[in-house]
Amino acid sequence: MTSARPLSGVRVLDLSTLLPGPLATLLLAEAGADVVKIERPGRGDEMRTYRPVLGEASANYAVLNRGKRAFAADLKDPAERDRVLALAGEADIVVEQFRPGVTDRLGLGYERVRALNPGVVYCSITGYGQHGPDAGRAGHDLNYLAETGLLGVVVDGAGKPPVPPTVLADIAGGTYPAVMNILLALRQRDATGTGCHLDISMTRNLHLMAYGYFATYQGGDGWPVPGRELLTGGSPRYQVYATSDGRHVAVAALEQKFWERLASLLELPAEYLDERGQESRVIEVIGGLIGARPAEHWRKLFDGEDVCSVVVATFEEAAAAGLVDTDSDHRLVGDGFDVGALPLPVDPALRRPPGALGAPSLDPLPDGRIWPER
Structure with missing residues (x-):
């Protein structure tokens, strides 16, 4: 059994908040990456304020950000921005979740970081992508599902689409494509020595979840009729009965x-x-x-x-019944890495808890650095 995790030694600078980016960097951290999370001074990530509380922050924040080091930095302050830029210059991966153009205005955009760090894998997660007429629009999970047509394929007896059981666009359209493409980009960097800018659009990535509807349309049977398709309520074989x-x-x-x-x-x-x-x-x-x-x-x-x-x-x-893992610990299994269900915060003896948000400065490691020596 090997003791090294797949991403041991990989440095991740996390500029994201709430769910899609932090869940992506959590998965990277679980695989061994060293994740440094930058939050605004004072309040920090908005998710710290959610309820219920678990430890010094919300349970949601604790689940998504454990095992990371969190630092406060005012990105509008040139001196603090420059310290974050220096971190980006040493990072393997940068994950950000601002609206398009915001990191450029802050002086932390891809081109600025690439000039310092040509090998960086810079991942931007947005609702509508970096370009196009919708790029700057605000939105949330329900909006993205609605605009792609997915929300309307299942309806109740009155023809109303239900509220989904979870945030599908954030995770299936944001987190998972981000992680997959980051890993592919690291593989490409191993071969070429150069990084890239990943444009992760949650709305556009939802098209993958609608693959069957596109296939049916291409096959000549038209677009789905709400509540009438095989998997959307039209068949007695695939149905929920009271x-x-x-x-x-x-x-x-x-x-x-x-x-x-x-x-x-x-x-x-x-x-x-x-x-x-x-x-x-x-x-x-x-x-x-x-x-x-x-x-x-x-x-x-x-x-x-x-x-x-x-x-x-x-x-x-x-x-x-043991079908919800409430006490999970990701383990090294044989020569592979077993990433199970998203676990609750684990025993601090096994893994670092989420970092507390300190003063508005980047606290160094004992040797005076933020990133450890490779």
Whole structure:
């Protein structure tokens, strides 16, 4: 078993706030990178003020920023800006999340950093990208989902799109593409010696999540009809049904063998086994069958069966079943690196807690440096 993590010795300067950038640099830190996070003096990252509190900051901040070193710096102050610029000059990776043009005005833009550090991988995460008519617009996760069409493909009985269960654009359109492209850019730098500027647009990266709709359109079947497609509520095989006690069952019996076994367990009348052309009626019939029994009945009935159907769990139930990792520690496994689910802050004996925000100056390491010697 090796003791070195994949990104040991890699230096990351994190200028981002809230979720997409900090989650990306957390994943880099978990892989061994040395992450220095710069925050505004006084209040620091806005997420420090969230509730509930865990330690000296919010639980959200603690989860996303543990294992990093946090320093306060007023980027509008030339002297403090120059200290941050010097850090960027020694960094392997810079991650920023300002609107396009802001880092240039501050004197910390890609061209300025590249002049000092040609090998830097400079990652900019924004809602709409660095260029184009929407580049300077403000937005949040729900806006990005709405404008890409994804929010409207699933609707309720009144035709209203639901609020998503989590921030999909921030993570799937921001964090993960950022990390993947940073790692690819580091690989390219190993070969060429030069870095690059990564333009991560959360809105445009959501197109990947809509791959099936684009494929269907290209195949001639048009754009998706809200609530009518196979995976958006149009099929009885992929549906959420209410139980008699106010719980729900998630059915995803897409393949024929799963569908036939589910139909057998439900005692679905034979005339509804082929749902084509009568999808709405079959949804209604199955809804009546599942709605006649409580969730526990269906939990026991489906246990051990290959029907791809489960009771919708609460977080408490998921944790009790071991499906939510509330005490995770990323481990070196054999010769690989196992990055599990996003963990809660771990035992300080195992990993540094999130850094406290000190005075508005960059506190050096004991030897007087910010970055350790390579």
